[in-house]
Amino acid sequence: MKHLFLLLLSVALVVPCLRADQPILFPHSTHINKVHLKCIDCHISADTRDAATIPGVRKCMLCHAKIAADKPEIKKLAAIAASGREIPWQRVYGFEKAAAVKFRHGPHARHKVACATCHGDMPNAITAQPLVKHNMGTCISCHRQNNASDDCATCHY
Amino acid sequence: MVIDLDRCTGCEACVVACHSENNIGMSTPEEAARGRVNHWIRIDRYYEGQFPDIKVKYRPVLCQHCDEAPCEPVCPVNATYHNPEGLNVQVYNRCVGTFYCANNCPYTVRSFNWFDPKWPEPMQLQHNPDVSIRPGGVMEKCTFCIQRIKRVEDQADAAGRPVADGEVQPACVQSCPAEAMIFGDLNDPDSKVSRLAGDGRATKLMEELGTKPKVVYLEKAR
Numbered sequence A: 001m002k003h004l005f006l007l008l009l010s011v012a013l014v015v016p017c018l019r020a021d022q023p024i025l026f027p028h029s030t031h032i033n034k035v036h037l038k039c040i041d042c043h044i045s046a047d048t049r050d051a052a053t054i055p056g057v058r059k060c061m062l063c064h065a066k067i068a069a070d071k072p073e074i075k076k077l078a079a080i081a082a083s084g085r086e087i088p089w090q091r092v093y094g095f096e097k098a099a100a101v102k103f104r105h106g107p108h109a110r111h112k113v114a115c116a117t118c119h120g121d122m123p124n125a126i127t128a129q130p131l132v133k134h135n136m137g138t139c140i141s142c143h144r145q146n147n148a149s150d151d152c153a154t155c156h157y
Numbered sequence B: 001m002v003i004d005l006d007r008c009t010g011c012e013a014c015v016v017a018c019h020s021e022n023n024i025g026m027s028t029p030e031e032a033a034r035g036r037v038n039h040w041i042r043i044d045r046y047y048e049g050q051f052p053d054i055k056v057k058y059r060p061v062l063c064q065h066c067d068e069a070p071c072e073p074v075c076p077v078n079a080t081y082h083n084p085e086g087l088n089v090q091v092y093n094r095c096v097g098t099f100y101c102a103n104n105c106p107y108t109v110r111s112f113n114w115f116d117p118k119w120p121e122p123m124q125l126q127h128n129p130d131v132s133i134r135p136g137g138v139m140e141k142c143t144f145c146i147q148r149i150k151r152v153e154d155q156a157d158a159a160g161r162p163v164a165d166g167e168v169q170p171a172c173v174q175s176c177p178a179e180a181m182i183f184g185d186l187n188d189p190d191s192k193v194s195r196l197a198g199d200g201r202a203t204k205l206m207e208e209l210g211t212k213p214k215v216v217y218l219e220k221a222r
Helices: A002-016 A029-034 A057-064 A071-084 A104-109 A115-119 A136-147 B011-023 B029-033 B100-102 B145-159 B170-174 B192-197
Strands: B002-003 B041-048 B053-060 B078-083 B089-091 B216-219
Touching: A057 A071, A104 B145, A115 B002, B002 B192, B011 B041, B011 B170
Parallel strands: B002 B216
Antiparallel strands: B041 B053, B078 B089
């Protein structure tokens, strides 16, 4: 019984990390822990602009034209690069249209909000996945704790 | 905001710019005939004299961002209120479409989405990503291009300086070829708008209602 419980627990912990609904099993953990890339090396405008942005396939191929080119996921990547298309990444975070919310990364990065505050432990995650639940409560509580504006029109316009 | 009526030529560039900047839906002629038009700014025309000896006067009318806004106290869900910057803002996701605010607005500058907004092709491809698209059943109005205000404040904050006078330009102000519209901070006594608002030509629209409008019209008394 105890073993079954442990098995279920390990499945519950591991399965979300192996979610393969992204077109390529991009391991954030490898790139951050082994290659020592910073978040903004790929999400280049996360600290300055509104959108963090996702790198284009050409950026991936800067390294992967040579590195680990024989691995199956990299072969997938190379095939997409050769086709001249972009990787059809699935959106992970976002707001409902009806919420009329505009989130801007720039001001948050400038005021020293760590990426992990909203995006969770990405250094130990595989594919992009919603590790942290985003709702108005999380935004507002953080805004109030840090004396940021809690005026509706700060975000809803 | 200050609007110099002696400069306005009624070209409606501001109306087009506003539509384009703020993702305002386009109504059809049939809908327009039923009064279901969406404009955040319109040009009122006044005729003087008899044809052919006629004089036309134009007046761009947008939300006056009244200090005593009649639209605000009637909203049952607090979707419209004054924000700390003095803007009369509309929170789209709060709005339940009671229409009370539009009924109570003496300037009739609020527009209601009777249906989900539509654009004739290919105009649906030029939406401004900085502004949300309001669904049907939601009231909307001029925001003084709040997305541009936020952007400029953001840039100023990043550079560690205050926002310069005239740095924020709503779409209508930017597009006005006659430079009839000027936007700025009325609370700053040194700003260009404050100076012009103290001009002898300054008037406010329907000021006698006690709404304390924040749009000043400059017009030579005739």
